[in-house]
Amino acid sequence: MTRLVHAELRKYLTTRLAWSMPLTMFLLGGIFAAVQGLVLVLLGEIPTGAGGEVIRPSELFDDLTLARMVYTGAVQMGYLLALVLGILTMSGEFRHKTITATLLSSPRRGSLIAAKVISLALVVVLNSLAFIAGSLLGGGITLALGDAALFPEPVELTTTLLRMVLVLVLWGLMGFGLGVLIPNQVIALFVGVGVTLLIEPLLGFGLTFVEQLADAARYFPSQASTSVLDLFAGVDEQTAQQMGAADPLTWWVAALVLLAYAAVMTVLGWVVTARRDVS
Template identity: 30%
Template structure:
């Protein structure tokens, strides 16, 4: 006797094939969500957070604040005789290299805030479990992280560029009176590096912090890792180097840490300085090493995002 087909005209085999087909259609490889839509979604998400605007405002204010502090210091030192410590009748001229470095000095302060914002950009979603909704709408985890990186980099760059221009205007006002010593031929890149390169450096730094946040998946762990890399590690290396002359080589390691790389990048040096100890990168070398730092942490963050399940 022939078996009767189930009601609805569909066999068990056909039903199972339909279920499997639906599962395949829902797999990440078949989800057709464009990268531009992911960018729009992540930008809306990033700009809708109050913490984003608070940290952006802090980073924006710290740049002219740091520049004003450096400019006032330079102006005061120009009125003091360095050998006797007595006031000068006429202020001494200020080197233009110091003038431009003062304009970008606030970037070091802003980098700490930008680093925390980069960690929060991804770790906050893990902490609040909203990452489940994000990955449900777009299961391609690499695409999600890439969209976050682009949005964060753009926001950081715009904020830093405005802050650097405000810092430059502040330094221009304060240091307008004393004479100025022109830039040397080896220092010709300093203005462009500080006005245009500094904000790009900070945007790359923010992407590195995003990678650290994706790797740690914890706000506390990510923030402590960033602070340890930019603040604690240079301090420890300095202590180790001061213990014995046999640890002088540690200076080379300290010179390639992110915050020191920012200083060397903004210095705009195209030639090694006399009397340098260990490896001291030129400005373009400092930029490339920072890109390498970012590539390593971003790759690790992407690997963790793809391989480890969401709790």
């Protein structure tokens, strides 16, 4: 198994993705954290939908919450990229027909999938480090410009950043499951990004009109990810609701929800893969 993981890591490290993905992670992390900082710290006003009210984050939030929100401001970009990374792990093999050579060198498909899951998790962790570095740089600049504390309460803030790594890894695994289920790379990418950016928000919005299902949206991947980060820990409930974080799941429950998505898709994909003819 160690050898298979080694081979999978080598696969990742020997294409351009090895440096282009961390670079993209770093840049997007920096840009979107900076944008978040710009809005929360430098502009200092967030209009809410209800009657032209305006939230002034610097008045409402303590230093820790503000830093958390800025440094995790790019998380949606981060987990989308992790999703892409996960999808490419499997569907790339079909796209370039490398699956034949892969299966000849590791014919036990269960072991192969396990090795891919492990190596993907490691790869996403590595990419997360680039992503966090970018976020700290981009967000840190805006915090510094706005005279806000750069790194208040290091332990809590580090915990938040580690949870962001966890979110990215879980999204990578969800992407992997998707890639295993849908071997066509283009379709898998389209479905993955489409569901995240379009279907999920629309469905979540629609569900707010159905009283019995209003809570269900909490279990959607994006909302569960926000819950894992637990950004509104130090914020009173009313403000949190105004900012769209209604009644979040406990962080570890949310993490388990994401893990369950990844597991169900991977197991379904494994069942299909184990029987699939490769020609």
